[in-house]
Amino acid sequence: MKLTLSSSPHQRVQRDTGQVMRLVIYAMAPAMLVQMYFFGWGLLIQSIIAVSTALITEAGILRLRQKPVVRALSDYSAVLTALLLAVSIPPGLPWWMTLIGTFCAIGIVKQLYGGLGFNMFNPAMVAYVILLVSFPAAMTMWLPPVQFMADPLSFADTVSLIFTGYTQAGLDVAQLRTVADGITMATPLDAVKTGLTEGLTYSEAIQSRIFNGGLANSLGAGWSWVALTYLAGGLFLLKTKVINWHIPVGMIGSVVVCATVLHIADMDFYASPLFHIFNGSLLIGAFFIATDPVSASTTNKGRLIFGAAIGFWLVIIRTFGGYPDAVAFAVIIMNMAVPLIDYYTRPRTYGHGSRSNKRGR
Amino acid sequence: MLSVSFDEIIAKLNAGKLYDFPGGVHPEDKKLLTSQAEIQTVSLPEKLIIPIRQHVGTEGRLAISVGDRVKKGQPLTRSSHPFAIPVHAPTSGKVTEIGPHVTAHPSGLNEQAITIIPDGHDEWTSLTPLSDYTAHSSEKVVEALCDAGISGMGGAGFPTHIKASGTKKIEFMVINGVECEPYITADDRLMREHAWQVRQGTDVLAHLIKPQVIIIAIEDNKPEALKAMQIACQDSADIRVVSVPTKYPAGGEKQLIQVLTGREVPRDGLPADIGVLMFNVGTCYAIADAIFQGKPLVERVVTVTGEAVEKPCNVWALIGTPVNHLLKEAGYNPTKQAQPQVVMGGPMMGFTLNDADVPVVKITNCLLVPASGELIDEDNERPCIRCSACADACPASLLPQQLFWHAKAHEYDKAQEYNLFDCIECGACAYVCPSEIPLVHYYRQAKSSIRQQRDEKARAEKARERFEARKARLEREKIEREEKHRRAKEARENKTPAGSSKDKVAAALARAKAKRAGKEENNTEQDQSATQTDKQAKVAAAVARAKAKKAGGQQSDSKDNQDRSDNVADEKKQQVAAAVARAKAKKTQRDSKSAPDKNSAASEENSSAQSENRATDEVSTQSAEDSKKQRVAAAVARAKAKKAQRDSKSAPDKSSPSGIAKR
Amino acid sequence: MSLTVALIAIGLLALIFGLVLGYASIKFKVEGDPLVDQIDEILPQTQCGQCGYPGCRPYAEAIANGDEINKCPPGGEATIKQLADLMGVEAKPLDAAHGEEDEKKVAFIREDECIGCTKCIQACPVDAILGAAKHMHTVITDECTGCDLCVDPCPVDCIDMVPVSPTTTSWTWDFDKTPKGDIPIKMVS
Structure with a gap:
């Protein structure tokens, strides 16, 4: 042979x-x-x-x-x-x-x-x-x-x-x-969104029945438990090194920052960061959707930017847009920016000078 | 460049801390297969095949020929170039073949190699150690290293004497005993068993290079080797034995430099540019052998391992030992392999052999014979899912998947933009790839294609230049020809009206007379030859051949004379003698060459020719005869003369023909 | 009044743009015909004349003047593709009338048979054959482009076109080109 x-x-x-x-x-x-x-x-x-x-x-x-x-x-x-x-x-x-x-x-x-x-x-x-x-x-x-x-x-x-x-x-x-009792049950995000458009303040809006039995008083019943399990699953993925920490951290961190800024600016109108994290699909998005390797950024620095930008769009769309949740939109928007992010976040190759001349031949 | 200062590095080393390199992987090391047994000796193989080029650089000039008996350690090639390193006979025996043989290269193509059949005596040639190396000049020691055929034994095979004779100031000399590839334990065993010799080799290098600090780096999965080296170096304050965390490829030159010093070798630069030089422990051992024993590099430690051999072990293998001999010694069991496969080198960077006759060379550190299922058995490439696990593993901080896309699409410009040539081919990316893409293979193909394209481009450029030069020349010649014609025409036109017709007739008559006279002269001279038959011409040619040979012999004789007279005090006299000898030789050669061309020239030379050239002159006289046969004979004679001259390689090589004529 | 202003304005604009254009035409003047150089750059420089032109540069000029790009067998598909990219035209298969793409070869003179007629020397477009009248000739392998032009003139047919065999340095990691052996197994009885 x-x-x-x-x-x-x-x-x-x-x-x-x-x-x-x-x-x-x-x-x-x-x-x-x-x-x-x-x-x-x-x-x-x-x-x-x-x-x-x-x-x-x-x-x-x-x-x-x-x-x-x-x-x-x-x-x-x-x-x-x-x-x-x-x-x-x-x-x-x-x-x-x-x-x-x-x-x-x-x-x-x-x-x-x-x-x-x-x-x-x-x-x-x-x-x-x-x-x-x-x-x-x-x-x-x-x-x-x-x-x-x-x-x-x-x-x-x-x-x-x-x-x-x-x-x-x-x-x-x-x-x-x-x-x-004749009331239509909405999702937590819907409930707050509708409440706010109806002239309620944020703290009044989260009095809706959907928030009875959640993790905390602004977290939706059922929904927040599901979100918590996704968080656990995400940590498992991190532990097994299936995903890198960059995208989830970038995304959640950016949501926290953006939501906090808004919430401090006007507590009556803008939801708290905790509300954003545990309601809707943010956690599944951060650990399972945005981390899809094919359509996400491929450099570590790029991933941080990618995640952070998704978080930013998420808060913006949830707060000011027409749809209650925004993970899908935010992810798609940033998918389009991936080639650009990748191009500008190339790591410095061993033995090369500063990144300013990295493209020099 | 990101340069870390010397003091900073020393402070960090003193604190027992090291830097780190990005990426890296932790493959299962499998070193226990072979690390516990002593290095064994193996029986002499039936034949040894020594490729004449086993290092980076050019090959030496052959110093032996087929049929020669050689002794162990006798140089088979000689260095004639700074980048040429000789190879030596690994044992005593007879040279049976010099020619292309399959060589230790991934391509499995043939290269020039010398085959030796051992005589079984293993008899050393006379050795000249240089034990008191500190008493000699560095040039002398460096030369000894070169003559011992020492080139880097870690991987690339860079000539050691060139590294050791650099002029750059070296702060750190690193002795690399990391051996990060799985399975391989050759350096490990060498350090455990011959720590003192490694230390001696290090001392020799330190003497040559005079570094500020010497670091011996050993991966922390080899505690015994670390201990042994620490003991061997305990009396020297300059030498630090450092334990390096286990991570592949910590043993790569660039990575180890980064781990120890935090510095990076600039691209297109060398470690010496940042004050670092690195040598393999095996090289140090060989240096000690060469300096203290005078032994050239004729054997090395090879790990023969894998689950398809019954007795995995480390062996002292003679350079040139065919792989199948070592496999036999280690108990190769073909039933354990679904498909026969032998890897030369480790599982991460080694290459598969295409023939079991491939010889062990200076850089061969391991033969890995995997059982089926032990390594990758099948090619199972799937599409890239852009997970960039490869980028996380890359020690050079490249983006392997971008390189992969561009290499696969043959977009070589873009691949180079992503620094394809900074890839060290360590294989970490392909190791972690979940899609099982042979990434490194794509890079290698891209790299070699780019190199080939560059070569082709250069060739095309050269061809274009030559084509254009030729066109210009033809054009010039055409113009010159036309010019000549025009002048001749003008001259004719000028002349015609000047001379009377009577003059012309007279001139014509005179010309005719002169011509006839010339012919008669020739005829008388060649009376004999004109009547000669073809047979005679052949005989003459044979005589010419013999004479030419003799002339060649004389040439070498005269060279011998010259050599002998070197001892004579009167230098001038000797020079004159040499010049005369050269002139003689040259003349002989010229005579035979000019024979078919010009009769007149021959007769002219006749008068001045020495008596021993008479036969050649005969030929030239006869050559006036216009027969084809005779011309052929002359050509043969010329060829012979040429050959004779080439064999003796003396006078005509050294001095220009014009110089001879003048003298 | 407004008409005058409009006229003056338009006149001024025309003047300014005219100056800009005039300046640009001097400043960015195109020297020679870079297109021919670019095409010449792509051609393989074998100077074989299989395209019907006496060398690569003449063919480059012809392409620049609208000749077909598929007449270069030594360059093959790769060259056609590059030319198509450069010229902005569709790549087409090699015109078989001009020959077929073949592996790289170089000329080799069987020196015993050479009679020294110098005909091949005159035929060689890149001066890659050495020799003098009635002396044996030889090919400088490194300079030979493999154009084939020396083969026909040879009166004694002593020139062969020899394929260039891959060496360890020219090998491009193509395992198919590697001869494969096996491990001879000696049965221990």
């Missing part, structure tokens, strides 16, 4: 792309369980719809592109994208919207740009924005945490709701959102 030739190094650390993606999925799992505990079976069904759509879409397009299918699917990147989308959408969303969203994420945002590693934008976030802009009503119809519902949805009810639009009892999502 002939000797085999290969190029050094001949040794390799035993962690491939599939393992990295799986670790991220494991880190998400507890938060998903908590989310299901508070918001019912919807997430499970949405996840199943999203993951299967993602895998089918990816396989189909890879086949069209004549690329190896099984190898690409086994890297779990499509599964991860699908799960990120599933946790971002309301659990009662009609099935075909989830399907469209996932198809956009995998088919358009990822594969049309050349597949894994070539997409400029975070697929899950673009899909989320497409859905949000196309179906604004449905995409904001979050069911309240089960503890506020008169009778929580059974599994069969949830299936029926997602696939037909009505529970077995014939209730639609809008009716389900109306809790016992």
Whole structure:
């Protein structure tokens, strides 16, 4: 037998792309369980719809592109994208919207740009924005945490709701959102946003019922617990070195700074930093979405800037924009700036002088 | 450049602190396979193959030929150039072949090599140690290092004598015993068993370089070696034995300098530019051998390891030992490998061999024979997910993934903009890559392609210049020709009206007469030869050959004479004699050369030629005959003469022909 | 009144811009024809004449004047691509009428057979052949561009075009070009 030739190094650390993606999925799992505990079976069904759509879409397009299918699917990147989308959408969303969203994420945002590693934008976030802009009503119809519902949805009810639009009892999502005493339950961010536009002060707005049973008095019931589990998952990712600390620290730090400045400027109108962190999708965004390696900055300094800029946009859009939450928008905006950030944050190479002459040949 | 001051560094060293380099990885070191057993000796192989170039630089000139018997340590090539380092016979035996042989290079292509069949006696040639090196001038010691064939044994194989004879002021001389590559324990064992010799070699280098501080750096996963070196150096206050934290590639020259001094070697610069010089411990050992024993570099420690050998160990391998001999000695078990594979060097930077006949060379520190599953078995490249784990691992703070994109897309300009050539190919990036991309391979391809493109560009430029020079020349010649024609025409026109027709007729008659007379003269001279047959011409040619050979011999004789007369006091006399000898030789050669060309020249030379040249003259006389055969014979004679002259390589080489003529 | 102002204003503007343009045309004057130089830079300088022009520079001039860019077999696809980029035209496959892309070769004179006719010396566009009348000739390998022009004139056919074999320094990490051996295993009985 002939000797085999290969190029050094001949040794390799035993962690491939599939393992990295799986670790991220494991880190998400507890938060998903908590989310299901508070918001019912919807997430499970949405996840199943999203993951299967993602895998089918990816396989189909890879086949069209004549690329190896099984190898690409086994890297779990499509599964991860699908799960990120599933946790971002309301659990009662009609099935075909989830399907469209996932198809956009995998088919358009990822594969049309050349597949894994070539997409400029975070697929899950673009899909989320497409859905949000196309179906604004449905995409904001979050069911309240089960503890506020008169009778929580059974599994069969949830299936029926997602696939037909009505529970077995014939209730639609809008009716389900109306809790016992005739008040529509909003998400914490929605509640404050609406409260403020209705002339309430911030401290009055957080008296809304949704804040009963949260981590603290300005933190939404259910929501803040989910956020806390995402934080734990994120710390696990940091510990296992799947992600670097730069993006989460930059993002959360910048949110804290921006929110504090605003909050101190006018406590009646601007929410506290704690409110921003534990409500909405900031923590999942900081640890699981903005850290998507493909669409994030690749230098350490660049990552800090990237994260900080996302945090900045997040506070700006949440506070002054039309939408209650802004992780998706902020991430997409900064995805566009990544090449620029990368270009200007190149580290100084060994043996080279100051960075001012780094481009000199 | 970011320069850390000397005092700062010393203060930090005194405090037992070190700097750090960015990135780096911690591969499983697997050194226990071989680190516990003593260095063994192996049996003589059936043959030894010594590539004549084993270092960075040019090859030496061959000093032996096929069929020669050589003794152990006898130089096989001689240095004729500062960057040429001789190679030596690793054992006594017979030179059986000089020619291309597969060599220790990743390409597995052939290079010039000398094959020696050992006679089994292992008999040393006479050795001339220089033990009292402090009593000799540095030039003498440096020369001894060069003659012993010592080049860096750590990796690149840079000629040691060039490093040691630099003129820059050196603050730190670093002896590199880090050995950060997994599996390899050659330096570790060497330090444990021969610490004192390493110390002696260090002393020799210190004598030459006169550094302010000497640092012996050893990675902290080798406590025994550290201890041994500390004991060996305890009497010297100048030498610091420093334990370096284990992290790959801490043993890289640039990285180790950064760890110890916090300084960075400027790009396009050398360590000497920042006052640092680095030598491998193996090199120090070889230096001690060369200076105190007079032994040239003919053997080195090689780690033979991996799970596919039954007895992984360190061995003293003669330079030139074929790899398969060492594998056999270590108990290579082919059943443990799915595909045969041998890595020369460590798993991070070593290269796979394409032939088991590849010889051990001066920079070979390890042979790694992995069992299946021990190292990477298959190529499983996936798309880059831009995770930049590679950038975190890069010790040179490069952006490996940008380099990868550009290298893959053949955008070499951009790759260079991202400092491709600052990559030290340590492999840390590819080691951590979750997509299992052979990053370093892409860089190497890009680098070699860029180099090739540069060469091609230079060649094209040269071709263009030559083409243009030729065009200009042709143009010039054309103009000159036209000018000549024009002048000739003018001259004709001027002349014609001046002379009367009678004059012309007279002139023509005179010309004809003169011509006839000339012909007759020639005829009488060549009476004999004109009637000669082809056979005779051949005979003459043979005679000419013999004479030419003789003339060549005489030439060398005269050189010998010259050499001998060196001892004679009368220098002038000797010079005259030499000049005469040279002139003679030259004439012989010129005669044979001019033979086919001009008869007149030959006759002219006839008168002044010495008696021993008569035969050649005969040829030249005969050559007036216009037969093709004879011309061929003359050409052969000329070739022979040329060869004879080349063999003796004496007079014509030294002095210009015009000089001879004048003298 | 306003008409006069307008006229004066426009006149002034015209004057200013005229001066600027005039200055620019002097200051940024283009010397010679850099395009030809740029094209010449890309061409491989084999001077082989396979394009139908007597050398690379004449072909460069022809390209600058609108000739096709696919007539250079020694340069091959890479050169065509570079030329296409430079000229802003579509890259097209090599025109087979001018020859095919081949591996790099250099001329080699079988010296025993050479009769010293100097014909190849005259044919060589880069003066890479050494020799004199009735003396054996030889090729300076480093200078030879592999143009093939010396092969035809040779009356005794003693010139070969020899492919340049890769050396350890010219090897570009292409393992396919490496001959592979095996580990001879001696069975211990």
